[in-house]
Amino acid sequence: MREFLIDGLQYANYSEEVFRQMREGGVDAIHVTITYHENFRETILNVERWNRWFEQYPDLIFQGKYASDIDEARRTGRTAIFFGSQNPSCIEDDIGLVEVLHALGLRFMQLTYNNQSLLATGCYESVDTGITRMGIEVIKEMNRVGLVVDMSHSSERSTLEAIELSSRPIAITHANPASWHPAGRNKSDTVLKSLAQSGGMLGFSVYPHHLENGTQCTLQSFCDMICRTADLMGIAHIGIGTDLCQDQPDSIVEWMRVGRWTKSVDYGEGSASSPGFPVMPGWFSDNRHFGEIAKGLKTAGMSADDIDAVMGGNWYRFFEASFVSQSTLKGRTN
């Protein structure tokens, strides 16, 4: 039996067609973003939208809550969908919502999305003050219930402090090494080494703004970068986190970047001349194309076992260790 195929982050405009592509591509599990700047009640509306999809397409997808659901997905030929948030807006100013959202299946939460949040500093702020007083408390609570700290859109100091403060391994679900492509969203070797030493995970992004030469990035360049990062971090700490935004209208990337925090336009990783979603590279544009990456890794000289680990095995073990509560880890079943 082949190893699991797991994507560490997507935010597509989901539809029956996309769900069918997941099955065609043999994707066992996906961490999907369900919310950015939405407050708690708005996030619940997004949960409801997913609930309707789960009800409409029970033969293609279902909600994943624990790693065992990935086994269930494989057994029943479906894709397990795990929820995540790219900003802490969904917990508003209320630490009690961490446990409530975990009970509803939230499994990853970024402490920031580009800007300063109540918890930490985003990667586009000019001053990085690290984890805030509330951030310290929220990380503790996330650790307790089994909600993974995701620092993909956070700044350097905040990320290093989150790694240090968190009693459980954290994730950078979708980013690449800045040494390969020096974008504000990509990560320094210091961060990547610290992440790996703490048992954390990096998901390699296929989003053009995170790639060397953007849309023109070659599969070989991407896979060579993965091999070098395996050398830097160790093979056990890397996976895929495509950041696939398939079929999204440009109004969505505007919401992601602008939310309700400014009345003017913020282009984020884009620019005035290219404000919309960038075109994906030819070798990866939907869920049927993971095989291309696996092939590219083989061409780059990676062993079959290591390719399995990168394509899903590592995420499986990380999900297994991360989503249960601390009391469950201690052997209490309730």
Add this chain to the structure above:
Amino acid sequence: MREFLIDGLQYANYSEEVFRQMREGGVDAIHVTITYHENFRETILNVERWNRWFEQYPDLIFQGKYASDIDEARRTGRTAIFFGSQNPSCIEDDIGLVEVLHALGLRFMQLTYNNQSLLATGCYESVDTGITRMGIEVIKEMNRVGLVVDMSHSSERSTLEAIELSSRPIAITHANPASWHPAGRNKSDTVLKSLAQSGGMLGFSVYPHHLENGTQCTLQSFCDMICRTADLMGIAHIGIGTDLCQDQPDSIVEWMRVGRWTKSVDYGEGSASSPGFPVMPGWFSDNRHFGEIAKGLKTAGMSADDIDAVMGGNWYRFFEASFVSQSTLKGRTN
């Protein structure tokens, strides 16, 4: 091993003392009201309060979600707490919140609390129009996810229609036969027989306004009434639902009755001369006193097996059949 001891409804002012009394009384499971007129977000704050209690007193209580948690409660010497709502305010005007609240552990929801709601007619309205258009849809959704329809505070026609419309048995968690004590909240023999025929459950209330002679009601009168109701409904369809409001300040009964629907005072079952919580009968005032009811039933001539069924066995089987989703009933695990 003795049968389970389960209370079908309480709304006490919970505290470590009350939780310790549950353990002293050997109570395995309780359906507690967590919300009345609170909207969704306010209900979530109440969930959060319970989450803190579960975190503070893990050796006394934990959240019950399925009947198997009652076995776990017995095995670990704790009380399983199941959530319920006495009004549909918590789903606001949004049917999607039925599944969301079920995911958070809500297991009972009254379609009305005394007044007309978006779903049905309350027991104090002068005209009873039955289940509304939205009510029909919401009952279907409650059936699908495994959220029990509770008609304790509903009117006659609405209750009969809910029994008819619901594809799964419903409950009247806390009320008594009107033939014994003709209060607006107590139920006609027509309702009780229809409830039993559909597989539903009645929980006998110890709240003085539902008792013959109120606070002065004797244990004998209460237990004789239970025996007569067993003859009317069948022994399998009755349990206890004390409506224990222990330690609540009178401001709470005012919120229960008045919510935000009137600027004047509504005394509900009380009166201007006696607006607060009534004094409980001497033989039942807290969770240590369930043994008195069991003894009273023995004195009234009930068999040991029947007493076990009334004190918890029937609720156990009802919980077992009611809280899982329809897809789980059909054998799908996700």
